[in-house]
Amino acid sequence: xxxxxxxxxxxxxxxxxxxxxxxxxxxxxxxxxxxxxxxxxxxxxxxxxxxxxxxxxxxxxxxxxxxxxxxxxxxxxxxxxxxxxxxxxxxxxxxxxxxxxxxxxxxxxxxxxxxxxxxxxxxxxxxxxxxxxxxxxxxxxxxxxxxxxxxxxxxxxxxxxxxxxxxxxxxxxxxxxxxxxxxxxxxxxxxxxxxxxxxxxxxxxxxxxxxxxxxxxxxxxxxxxxxxxxxxxxxxxxxxxxxxxxxxxxxxxxxxxxxxxxxxxxxxxxxxxxxxxxxxxxxxxxxxxxxxxxxxxxxxxxxxxxxxxxxxxxxxxxxxxxxxxxxxxxxxxxxxxxxxxxxxxxxxxxxxxxxxxxxxxxxxxxxxxxxxxxxxxxxxxxxxxxxxxxxxxxxxxxxxxxxxxxxxxxxxxxxxxxxxxxxxxxxxxxxxxxxxxxxxxxxxxxxxxxxxxxxxxxxxxxxxxxxxxxxxxxxxxxxxxxxxxxxxxxxxxxxxxxxxxxxxxxxxxxxxxxxxxxxxxxxxxxxxxxxxxxxxxxxxxxxxxxxxxxxxxxxxxxxxxxxxxxxxxxxxxxxxxxxxxxxxxxxxxxxxxxxxxxxxxxxxxxxxxxxxxxxxxxxxxxxxxxxxxxxxxxxxxxxxxxxxxxxxxxxxxxxxxxxxxxxxxxxxxxxxxxxxxxxxxxxxxxxxxxxxxxxxxxxxxxxxxxxxxxx
Numbered sequence: 122x123x124x125x126x127x128x129x130x131x132x133x134x135x136x137x138x139x140x141x142x143x144x145x146x147x148x149x150x151x152x153x154x155x156x157x158x159x160x161x162x163x164x165x166x167x168x169x170x171x172x173x174x175x176x177x178x179x180x181x182x183x184x185x186x187x188x189x190x191x192x193x194x195x196x197x198x199x200x201x202x203x204x205x206x207x208x209x210x211x212x213x214x215x216x217x218x219x220x221x222x223x224x225x226x227x228x229x230x231x232x233x234x235x236x237x238x239x240x241x242x243x244x245x246x247x248x249x250x251x252x253x254x255x256x257x258x259x260x261x262x263x264x265x266x267x268x269x270x271x272x273x274x275x276x277x278x279x280x281x282x283x284x285x286x287x288x289x290x291x292x293x294x295x296x297x298x299x300x301x302x303x304x305x306x307x308x309x310x311x312x313x314x315x316x317x318x319x320x321x322x323x324x325x326x327x328x329x330x331x332x333x334x335x336x337x338x339x340x341x342x343x344x345x346x347x348x349x350x351x352x353x354x355x356x357x358x359x360x361x362x363x364x365x366x367x368x369x370x371x372x373x374x375x376x377x378x379x380x381x382x383x384x385x386x387x388x389x390x391x392x393x394x395x396x397x398x399x400x401x402x403x404x405x406x407x408x409x410x411x412x413x414x415x416x417x418x419x420x421x422x423x424x425x426x427x428x429x430x431x432x433x434x435x436x437x438x439x440x441x442x443x444x445x446x447x448x449x450x451x452x453x454x455x456x457x458x459x460x461x462x463x464x465x466x467x468x469x470x471x472x473x474x475x476x477x478x479x480x481x482x483x484x485x486x487x488x489x490x491x492x493x494x495x496x497x498x499x500x501x502x503x504x505x506x507x508x509x510x511x512x513x514x515x516x517x518x519x520x521x522x523x524x525x526x527x528x529x530x531x532x533x534x535x536x537x538x539x540x541x542x543x544x545x546x547x548x549x550x551x552x553x554x555x556x557x558x559x560x561x562x563x564x565x566x567x568x569x570x571x572x573x574x575x576x577x578x579x580x581x582x583x584x585x586x587x588x589x590x591x592x593x594x595x596x597x598x599x600x601x602x603x604x605x606x607x608x609x610x611x612x613x614x615x616x617x618x619x620x621x622x623x624x625x626x627x628x629x630x631x632x633x634x635x636x637x638x639x640x641x642x643x644x645x646x647x648x649x650x651x652x653x654x655x656x657x658x659x660x661x662x663x664x665x666x667x668x669x670x671x672x673x674x675x676x677x678x679x680x681x682x683x684x685x686x687x688x689x690x691x692x693x694x695x696x697x698x699x700x701x702x703x704x705x706x707x708x709x710x711x712x713x714x715x716x717x718x719x720x721x722x723x724x725x726x727x728x729x730x731x732x733x734x735x736x737x738x739x740x741x742x743x744x745x746x747x748x749x750x751x752x753x754x755x756x757x758x759x760x761x762x763x764x765x766x767x768x769x770x771x772x773x774x775x776x777x778x779x780x781x782x783x784x785x786x787x788x789x790x791x792x793x794x795x796x797x798x799x800x801x802x803x804x805x806x807x808x809x810x811x812x813x814x815x816x817x818x819x820x821x822x823x824x825x826x827x828x829x830x831x832x
Contacts, residue, residue, distance in 0.1 A: 164202055164211050164219075179491040182216040188243055193497040201241040208241060217491040221272055221510055224487055228516065245501060250275055251511055271511040276502055296507065315485035315546075315558060320421075324547050325428060327561055328540060331549040332429065332465065335538055341552040342537050350380045351462045354452060355398075355440040356433040359423050361409055368409030369423065371398065371439065383433035384426045385463035387532045387539075388418050389523055390438065390610070391474020397438040400445060410439075418469050421479035425467055425540075435459060438475075454709045457535055457621030466536035468529075471544030473522040479542035488546050488558050509559055517543045517557070527607035528614070531621040534600070591687060593630050594643065598685040600626075601638070601676070605683050606658035612666040615677050616713050623711035635711050637675035637702055644700070644719075645693040649686035649777055649787055650676045651806045655762035658682045662762030672702075672717040673803040674789070674831050679760055686787075694776050694788075694820060695723040698828065718832045724818050725791075725827050726774045730757050730766075745774065745807060745814070753811025757790060760805050766792060774807055775829075776818050784812045786820075791831065800830045 164184035181189075184202050193199070202208050202219070205226070212220040222241060244253045251271035275296045316323050335342050352374040361370040374381075395416060398406055412420060419436060426434045442448040460466055469479055491508045495501065510516070518541055523529055533539055533550070541548035548557045555564045604619055616637070627635045634640075639647040652663045663681030671677035676685070699720035705713040729746040743757035759765050766772055776788035790805035809815065819825050 164207055164216075179217040179489075179493055180215045181493065182211040182214070182219055184211070185216055185218040188218075189493055189495040189497060191497060193245055193499045193501060195245055195247050195500060198242040198244045201243045203240055215486070217486055217489075218272070218508070220484065220486050221491075221508075224484070225510065225516075245274075246271070247500065252508070272508050273511045274506050274508045276504060276506055315488040317482055317485055318480060319483060319542060319544075319546055320425075320480040324558070327558065328428075328547060328549070330561070331540070331551075331556055332538065335551045335554070339551060339553045349462050351458050352377070352381065352383070353435050353440060353455070353459050356381070356383050356435055357423075357439060358432060359426055359434055360432050366409075367412040369412060369415070369434075370409045371403070371406035372433075381433050382431050382464045383435055384422075384429065384431050385435045385460055385466045385532075385536065386419070386422045386437075386469070387466055387523060387529050388422075388436075388469040389472060389474050389526060391476065393474060393476060395438050395475045397443040398440065399443055403442065406439070416475040417478035418472055418475045421542075422467050422469070425479065429465070431464055435463065450706060453617050454620070454706065454712060456531070457624055460532050460535040460621070461537065463536060465538040465540055466532065468523055468533065468539050468541045470518060470521045470523045470541040470548070472542075481542075481544045483545050490559055513559060514548070514555075514557065514564065517541075517545050518548050525608050527604055527609045528618045530600070530604045530607055531619060535621050535625065591689065593626075594640075594688050597626055597630075597640075598687060601685060602683065605676070605681070608659065612680065613668060613670060613713070615670055615680075616711070620709065620711035627711065636700055637671045637714055637717060638677045639675065641700065643688035645695050645697055645721075645777060646686055646688040648674050648789060648803075649806060650683050651686075651758045652679065652681040652760050653684055654682070655759060656682055664761050664763065669714075669716070671714050672719070672832055673760075674719060675717075677714070681760065691778070693778055695721045697721050716832075718830050720828065720830050721775075722826050722828050723775050723777075724820060724825055725829065726776075726818055727771055728774050729770070730768060730772060732768065745809070747817055752817060753809060753814040755807060755809045755811070755814055758806045758808075759790070760803065766804065772804070773801065774818070776820065779815060779820065784815065785810050786815050786818065789831075791829075794832065797830070799828065800832060802832055 164182045166183050188199060188201065201222075202211070208219055208223050208226075212223040245251075246253055250273060252274050253271045318324075354374060356372055356374055358370045358372050361368050396410075396414065396419075412423070415423075419439075422436070423434060441452045467479070469475075469477075471481060472478060487510075493506055493508065494504070495506050496503055518524060521541075521543055524533070537552060539550040541550070546558045549555065556562065557564070600622055601619075604622075609615060609618065619638075623635050623638075627633070631640050631642075633642055636644055655663050657663055657680050663679060665673075665679050676683050697719055699718075701718050702714060703716040704710065705715050726747075729749065730743050731746050731751065733742045733744065743759065744751060745755040745757060770792075773791040773793070774788055775791055776786045778788075779786045786809045788807055789803050790807055791801040792804050794800045794802055
């Protein structure tokens, strides 16, 4: 995004003043004082009055007000505010744009040099209707490597009445992007109403509207519920009282006379001890647990459940006997049904542990859609615009503390409805809609295609014809990647924590055997997963845990940031003769694995590897050597960052697919186990981009094939 650097404080009649790194705006000042820059001084003056007849335009400081006036060009960075102290001051005084920028910088630079940030820059990008903003830290010359993120800005076109739900309508603006294409409807009232607490009376009404809309109008969300009478083994009855003391009682659902609705809870346990069900206290839990003895998140979840007039709630730590292997195995295998059959899943999305709670105080200005009048010259249309953070859902939901847990991937995807309690507000998901306080009528169409939207289309269309297409494999790949980016407290839970989603895909999408994270008909190509940069999603080195979890050829065997191979259904160079998986529970084919192997007929070529320096000083680039020589262009991706063979040790290359008319090949890197003859284990993947390498494998010679076992 290289472009000119321009002062944004020009008025309608001013010409743009070009500025370089040595401009007169005190770039070299280190004291952080807001008055050391004349642009900041303008920002700190009384806010300009810029309101329509109803006073509904957003408050802006002088610097932000000036940005929407004067000559503006695309791909040009305009200096906005010089010092972080100024930004905090103007945001605190009510400037909506500065508040959004400050909030994002605080998020992105938490514990990282916030006091050293200098010079905020803004840039208009017509391609995706955003104002991009950048910050520069501690340098006299403009350097724009520190791109933060964008603010979506959308042109308001006409005011109309739109239906928010089967129960209510509201006035809203139709909007377009810079190219005149319709984007969404923006409910007007939500520019004015947002409360400082995330469970205010207004938000309680909003949650009621979302659930009512779903219950009344969403066929996909209610189709399976109408048929099911399934209940978890245990529930918590929240309407119990012993004398005057409020208690919750554990109940065995087999003793319940009739079907009951229940709510489920997704939460982070955290590092501090959590009250939990055990064999030693199960009788006590049935007599009643005092409400005040529960952690705050549980108490808040019970309050929300009562608000929805539901009598029962399911909380994992209180409904599964902790420390009992038999009970855990039984309940873990039914987790899919727990979330699918819940009336709604309450998600403690913004809480890092069970003691933080669901309800937060927040800055309501960060929730409202901003509205401004633009009078700029140049390629951008004049008129009224609304603006909001581009990554509001990503920050509020996708990367929130709860959604870093691997178990929560299936909890979130399998539930018919999820009400997220984030640190900045409420968010709602169901099979047909995603909504939030900023967009209560549903997210703009520009946010379609999220992993939630993609998966729930499959879940909601169960029973309808679905083919075993590449698109469905890509959907599975996206689910797996989301899962592998998440954390597990117990490494042994890898298979079981994904089993519910695997069952859903097995029954309603692929309709074929599930083989340790892979699918039988495309298993040969799916062996070609790889670890990105020898790292896990949290940055730590990729590694296999010390305790067995899955065969080495399955991605379930490793903790790492994986990229899967999307099958193209073309013939492969190997033939899978035998597949054997030994399950911990034979009745749970997507569950935990005790052992396994495959027998394949294949070409197998001896090699070594060498190492070159790469652009990343922490990761070397590995390549293949044949007879001690480098042939063509090859890359080796090892599975484990810190457990590689020595460079003089012989490795074995097993080619699986060719492409580009036999000018490229991909396959596995194996090592012999030295326990049995012709028995190997996977240690990585190789890619070759040269016909000379392909020729080395003698792929046309079927007599050169051998039969091996990979464990």
